[in-house]
Amino acid sequence: xxxxxxxxxxxxxxxxxxxxxxxxxxxxxxxxxxxxxxxxxxxxxxxxxxxxxxxxxxxxxxxxxxxxxxxxxxxxxxxxxxxxxxxxxxxxxxxxxxxxxxxxxxxxxxxxxxxxxxxxxxxxxxxxxxxxxxxxxxxxxxxxxxxxxxxxxxxxxxxxxxxxxxxxxxxxxxxxxxxxxxxxxxxxxxxxxxxxxxxxxxxxxxxxxxxxxxxxxxxxxxxxxxxxxxxxxxxxxxxxxxxxxxxxxxxxxxxxxxxxxxxxxxxxxxxxxxxxxxxxxxxxxxxxxxxxxxxxxxxxxxxxxxxxxxxxxxxxxxxxxxxxxxxxxxxxxxxxxxxxxxxxxxxxxxxxxxxxxxxxxxxxxxxxxxxxxxxxxxxxxxxxxxxxxxxxxxxxxxxxxxxxxxxxxxxxxxxxxxxxxxxxxxxxxxxxxxxxxxxxxxxxxxxxxxxxxxxxxxxxxxxxxxxxxxxxxxxxxxxxxxxxxxxxxxxxxxxxx
Amino acid sequence: xxxxxxxxxxxxxxxxxxxxxxxxxxxxxxxxxxxxxxxxxxxxxxxxxxxxxxxxxxxxxxxxxxxxxxxxxxxxxxxxxxxxxxxxxxxxxxxxxxxxxxxxxxxxxxxxxxxxxxxxxxxxxxxxxxxxxxxxxxxxxxxxxxxxxxxxxxxxxxxxxxxxxxxxxxxxxxxxxxxxxxxxxxxxxxxxxxxxxxxxxxxxxxxxxxxxxxxxxxxxxxxxxxxxxxxxxxxxxxxxxxxxxxxxxxxxxxxxxxxxxxxxxxxxxxxxxxxxxxxxxxxxxxxxxxxxxxxxxxxxxxxxxxxxxxxxxxxxxxxxxxxxxxxxxxxxxxxxxxxxxxxxxxxxxxxxxxxxxxxxxxxxxxxxxxxxxxxxxxxxxxxxxxxxxxxxxxxxxxxxxxxxxxxxxxxxxxxxxxxxxxxxxxxxxxxxxxxxxxxxxxxxxxxxxxxxxxxxxxxxxxxxxxxxxxxxxxxxxxxxxxxxxxxxxxxxxxxxx
Numbered sequence: 001x002x003x004x005x006x007x008x009x010x011x012x013x014x015x016x017x018x019x020x021x022x023x024x025x026x027x028x029x030x031x032x033x034x035x036x037x038x039x040x041x042x043x044x045x046x047x048x049x050x051x052x053x054x055x056x057x058x059x060x061x062x063x064x065x066x067x068x069x070x071x072x073x074x075x076x077x078x079x080x081x082x083x084x085x086x087x088x089x090x091x092x093x094x095x096x097x098x099x100x101x102x103x104x105x106x107x108x109x110x111x112x113x114x115x116x117x118x119x120x121x122x123x124x125x126x127x128x129x130x131x132x133x134x135x136x137x138x139x140x141x142x143x144x145x146x147x148x149x150x151x152x153x154x155x156x157x158x159x160x161x162x163x164x165x166x167x168x169x170x171x172x173x174x175x176x177x178x179x180x181x182x183x184x185x186x187x188x189x190x191x192x193x194x195x196x197x198x199x200x201x202x203x204x205x206x207x208x209x210x211x212x213x214x215x216x217x218x219x220x221x222x223x224x225x226x227x228x229x230x231x232x233x234x235x236x237x238x239x240x241x242x243x244x245x246x247x248x249x250x251x252x253x254x255x256x257x258x259x260x261x262x263x264x265x266x267x268x269x270x271x272x273x274x275x276x277x278x279x280x281x282x283x284x285x286x287x288x289x290x291x292x293x294x295x296x297x298x299x300x301x302x303x304x305x306x307x308x309x310x311x312x313x314x315x316x317x318x319x320x321x322x323x324x325x326x327x328x329x330x331x332x333x334x335x336x337x338x339x340x341x342x343x344x345x346x347x348x349x350x351x352x353x354x355x356x357x358x359x360x361x362x363x364x365x366x367x368x369x370x371x372x373x374x375x376x377x378x379x380x381x382x383x384x385x386x387x388x389x390x391x392x393x394x395x396x397x398x399x400x401x402x403x404x405x406x407x408x409x410x411x412x413x414x415x416x417x418x419x420x421x422x423x424x425x426x427x428x429x430x431x432x433x434x435x436x437x438x439x440x441x442x443x444x445x446x447x448x449x450x451x452x453x454x455x456x457x458x459x460x461x462x463x464x465x466x467x468x469x470x471x472x473x474x475x476x477x478x479x480x481x482x483x484x485x486x487x488x489x490x491x492x493x494x495x496x497x
Numbered sequence: 498x499x500x501x502x503x504x505x506x507x508x509x510x511x512x513x514x515x516x517x518x519x520x521x522x523x524x525x526x527x528x529x530x531x532x533x534x535x536x537x538x539x540x541x542x543x544x545x546x547x548x549x550x551x552x553x554x555x556x557x558x559x560x561x562x563x564x565x566x567x568x569x570x571x572x573x574x575x576x577x578x579x580x581x582x583x584x585x586x587x588x589x590x591x592x593x594x595x596x597x598x599x600x601x602x603x604x605x606x607x608x609x610x611x612x613x614x615x616x617x618x619x620x621x622x623x624x625x626x627x628x629x630x631x632x633x634x635x636x637x638x639x640x641x642x643x644x645x646x647x648x649x650x651x652x653x654x655x656x657x658x659x660x661x662x663x664x665x666x667x668x669x670x671x672x673x674x675x676x677x678x679x680x681x682x683x684x685x686x687x688x689x690x691x692x693x694x695x696x697x698x699x700x701x702x703x704x705x706x707x708x709x710x711x712x713x714x715x716x717x718x719x720x721x722x723x724x725x726x727x728x729x730x731x732x733x734x735x736x737x738x739x740x741x742x743x744x745x746x747x748x749x750x751x752x753x754x755x756x757x758x759x760x761x762x763x764x765x766x767x768x769x770x771x772x773x774x775x776x777x778x779x780x781x782x783x784x785x786x787x788x789x790x791x792x793x794x795x796x797x798x799x800x801x802x803x804x805x806x807x808x809x810x811x812x813x814x815x816x817x818x819x820x821x822x823x824x825x826x827x828x829x830x831x832x833x834x835x836x837x838x839x840x841x842x843x844x845x846x847x848x849x850x851x852x853x854x855x856x857x858x859x860x861x862x863x864x865x866x867x868x869x870x871x872x873x874x875x876x877x878x879x880x881x882x883x884x885x886x887x888x889x890x891x892x893x894x895x896x897x898x899x900x901x902x903x904x905x906x907x908x909x910x911x912x913x914x915x916x917x918x919x920x921x922x923x924x925x926x927x928x929x930x931x932x933x934x935x936x937x938x939x940x941x942x943x944x945x946x947x948x949x950x951x952x953x954x955x956x957x958x959x960x961x962x963x964x965x966x967x968x969x970x971x972x973x974x975x976x977x978x979x980x981x982x983x984x985x986x987x988x989x990x991x992x993x994x
Contacts, residue, residue, distance in 0.1 A: 022927040027873040034838020
């Protein structure tokens with residue numbers, strides 16, 4: 001019987017060898033595919049145990065960092081900037097996944113980005129725990145904090161974007177209400193769940209929405225800057241006469257009217273006013289007529305040159321596409337001319353428009369990330385200022401617009417005028433909703449300073465009239481915040497060189 | 498591989514016999530291997546304790562002296578077993594007990610490690626803490642080792658088992674059938690109706706024990722019918738077909754057992770028993786025709802089962818296309834493959850992976866857990882331990898004199914290796930997944946108990962096979978067989994001339 005026993009012995013070897021062969025296939029040949037399969041949760045857990053890189057502001061202030069923790073994840077994510085920066089950093093949650101920059105810069109922060117390959121190899125060879133790269137932002141904390149504090153002090157729902165006109169660097173990008181990212185990064189699922197449930201189920205206003213880049217708002221009178229640019233470009237001058245009537249009738253609408261604020265004539269004058277006066281006093285009838293005389297294409301072309309009607313873009317955060325809308329007939333053109341109807345912009349785009357005027361008509365691509373560094377802080381990549389459109393507005397036109405905006409600022413009431421700092425601005429008070437006359441308007445303030453040699457452009461949006469209700473105007477609600485942000489930015493840039 | 502070079506008893510005694518007492522008289526003493534066994538057990542205790550320490554370190558838990566006590570307690574359990582084996586089976590194969598202790602110890606470490614993971618998971622989710630199961634398994638280990646010793650003490654020689662051929666066969670079949678007739682709440686766990694549940698106390702998986710009873714029955718039956726099975730029969734197409742009446746009882750036992758298992762959805766045990774029966778018939782008769790008949794029957798049965806039974810079809814479909822429904826039916830297998838792939842060649846290290854993501858990681862899928870944390874290298878070592886166990890069992894069969902011992906040892910050894918093949922093959926997608934425990938590694942009292950009984954039988958047979966033939970005084974060669982040349986008496990006795 002020993003003969004057959006030996007054959008069974010060979011059979012046992014064959015069985016085990018078959019298992020080993022198959023294991024080798026799974027653990028060597030297929031290993032990478034299984035390891036990187038998106039369904040494999042181990043990646044997320046593995047990343048969580050790596051030393052994730054930092055997110056820092058322009059002055060080195062740390063906005064997100066990982067510190068050692070004595071549990072199985074080994075590192076705890078912290079957000080020293082708190083809710084003022086939460087719309088930028090987002091959070092890194094093991095339960096809900098990352099959002100914000102934590103998500104878009106994921107590959108760099110965990111060290112998986114191809115540009116960090118060398119560092120990964122070095123970590124592997126030296127046996128050091130793999131570390132991620134760092135992301136440095138263009139944000140100036142002094143500006144960001146002022147903007148956040150002013151919006152939250154009065155409980156406003158809104159956004160502030162500040163841009164350096166000459167480079168496109170985003171100096172502040174604030175959205176309120178915000179949230180505290182810390183509990184989302186907690187290693188306790190219970191804490192994460194609680195934080196999430198407190199924010200997510202249909203909270204209005206939703207703290208997770210980034211109003212500065214995601215939401216689209218009717219720009220209201222701030223859009224008159226675009227119409228004015230188109231008009232000057234078409235041969236009008238700041239002194240060209242335009243109507244001052246309190247009300248005009250829209251063509252082909254069966255008598256629908258469009259009127260000035262408070263149904264008054266422009267600046268209380270009879271007859272015509274200049275284009276400068278019309279802008280300074282935000283006369284709707286004048287701009288509606290100017291828009292109709294220019295036509296939809298001229299307005300749209302100017303808007304496109306200023307960055308609207310493009311596709312969705314990304315500055316590390318997803319930016320919704322601002323648009324002029326269809327402008328199908330002259331009535332629509334008239335309404336669009338005062339920034340209503342289907343015209344919508346993000347606060348970022350409004351800031352870009354102001355920055356382009358400030359930068360003599362050269363539109364720079366706005367950017368938020370200034371530098372990516374390796375774990376050892378050597379530079380991996382640096383964002384160079386990029387011209388998006390060298391001739392968005394003719395330089396001569398931009399010069400005229402600047403002067404008009406200085407006049408406008410002088411004519412604008414509201415608190416916060418600063419001695420020694422000349423500002424060029426335009427306010428906006430935009431109707432919205434299904435019952436516009438009884439819904440508090442969105443209020444805007446776009447501006448730049450110092451007016452003669454601008455170093456910062458700003459757009460402030462406060463939803464639903466802030467605390468002023470139906471009486472809210474851009475000058476009352478948004479302008480004081482905008483002026484403080486401009487002041488802070490000019491001061492911070494002076495201090496930082 | 499020792500099967501190939503396995504020594505027949507004659508060879509062995511020639512090598513180990515020439516030892517002399519100081520007075521020049523030959524001795525019949527030969528190494529028992531007990532010292533080697535003790536040394537290996539100490540090594541195993543060190544390995545298992547180190548594995549436990551690694552888990553604690555990787556889970557960031559404080560190392561304490563308690564670990565040493567656990568290691569010591571583990572060693573004491575097997576040390577006691579060693580001492581008793583020394584007195585009642587002193588010629589037993591010295592590799593069997595240490596190999597079992599190693600597998601059992603690694604299983605305990607992994608079960609403990611999964612306990613930690615489940616506790617951490619519950620903490621994060623804020624759920625109630627699950628009670629750890631490693632202590633239960635530890636108790637079962639103690640009970641199983643006690644059973645091992647009891648079996649060794651009760652069965653002084655394996656041939657006594659032959660007296661209970663039909664009793665064991667009948668009892669096994671009945672025991673196996675009990676869950677099928679019990680109401681589901683006393684017999685069903687996770688859809689498989691293969692348990693006897695005693696509410697409030699414990700559950701028994703009769704198949705684990707019936708397997709051994711049926712192998713003893715088959716060995717005894719086949720040895721008795723061996724001659725007639727291997728000679729009588731009709732020749733058809735070059736194959737000698739057996740007479741049905743010669744195989745009657747075995748066929749009945751097999752059909753009933755397989756039927757019961759199949760209806761209880763215990764496909765793994767059905768496959769295991771069928772294969773072991775087939776191989777034992779082949780070993781007893783030496784006829785390949787049996788294998789061919791069996792394989793044809795298996796193919797036909799498998800095809801019909803696939804066509805007629807949805808649960809069989811589902812298993813096969815998952816095996817062929819695990820990623821077709823990765824989060825539902827394919828979940829277990831997909832998670833297992835992810836674990837293996839993530840582990841790769843060297844594994845994540847004990848305690849540093851996420852084996853808890855695989856369902857049933859401490860029972861059916863424990864090899865996937867070990868493959869993730871110990872890698873291909875570790876899992877290969879574990880599979881080779883099983884092959885070595887099987888080979889040493891088979892070697893006992895080759896060396897033992899009686900045919901019953903041969904067939905029993907080979908049957909038990911093959912059943913263990915084949916069980917490993919079925920479960921590991923299923924977990925690694927070599928063959929369709931069927932539920933079976935991994936001997937000694939998996940959590941479960943029945944499995945542990947039954948496999949220790951199996952090892953006790955192998956130890957008993959190996960003791961018989963290695964025990965020197967009692968030769969109080971070598972009988973003088975009968976005159977008619979004596980050589981014709983003159984040889985000093987001392988030479989015959991092994992003395993030097």
